[in-house]
Amino acid sequence: EVRLVQSGVEMKKPGESLKISCKGSGYRFTSYWIGWVRQTPGKGLEWLGLIYPGDSDTRYSPSFQGKVKITADKSTSTAFLQWSSLNVSDTAIYYCAKHRTESYYSDIFDSWGQGTLVTVSS
Amino acid sequence: EILLTQSPATLSVSPGERATLSCRASQSVSINLAWYQQKPGQAPRLLIYGASTRATGIPARFSGSGSGTEFTLTISSLQSEDFAVYYCQQYYHWPPKYSFGQGTKLDIK
Numbered sequence: 001e002v003r004l005v006q007s008g009v010e011m012k013k014p015g016e017s018l019k020i021s022c023k024g025s026g027y028r029f030t031s032y033w034i035g036w037v038r039q040t041p042g043k044g045l046e047w048l049g050l051i052y053p054g055d056s057d058t059r060y061s062p063s064f065q066g067k068v069k070i071t072a073d074k075s076t077s078t079a080f081l082q083w084s085s086l087n088v089s090d091t092a093i094y095y096c097a098k099h100r101t102e103s104y105y106s107d108i109f110d111s112w113g114q115g116t117l118v119t120v121s122s
Numbered sequence: 123e124i125l126l127t128q129s130p131a132t133l134s135v136s137p138g139e140r141a142t143l144s145c146r147a148s149q150s151v152s153i154n155l156a157w158y159q160q161k162p163g164q165a166p167r168l169l170i171y172g173a174s175t176r177a178t179g180i181p182a183r184f185s186g187s188g189s190g191t192e193f194t195l196t197i198s199s200l201q202s203e204d205f206a207v208y209y210c211q212q213y214y215h216w217p218p219k220y221s222f223g224q225g226t227k228l229d230i231k
Contacts, residue, residue, distance in 0.1 A: 037166075037222075044223075044224045045222035046222070047218075047220040059217050059218050061219070061220070062123075095165055095166070100168070100171065100177075106154065106216045108156040108168060108171045108213055109166075109168065109211075110168045110178075112165035112166060113165065
């Protein structure tokens, strides 16, 4: 069974850094792109970026380039999403999700993590 | 950026009836369009990809159609578990520029 298990709820202050995680199991972690998607009441679902754990090739949405960093650790089958300085506007639920196929190109997300709620407030 | 517009924002339908949800793209995405279902407190769940292919384990009452800029998700006979929010997503470009529609809430009439 494919599983993506994300780290827990985070409460942070503006300006703080944060790194959340997504651990994959039940499939060949290095062969499938993993993406990050955020959800807010105001803007709905937004795609942040993708990483291919096999070679750490990373692609970002233009809207989030330079604002977040996506990495992966093959040895622990874990992907990460991190911020160096959080804003109140980063408050959201963040999901990781894997591509459906091993194709190197655009694809849909067939398995999702349970989500990580990040709240940024002074 | 490809914008996806879903309509209606809310759809009220009685159990057993048919529901038809629409997703319109601001430019052609060919058939690179997926549908997801999301229930409160849960992650989105893949229903349809390639505009019309049901994902593994998805009941036959869910069907998708369309190509280019106009897409439809049809639920033929609504069951109680189908009342949720539905999102479309395009995955046309590489390098990726994924985008989602704003969602249609399907609720019980």
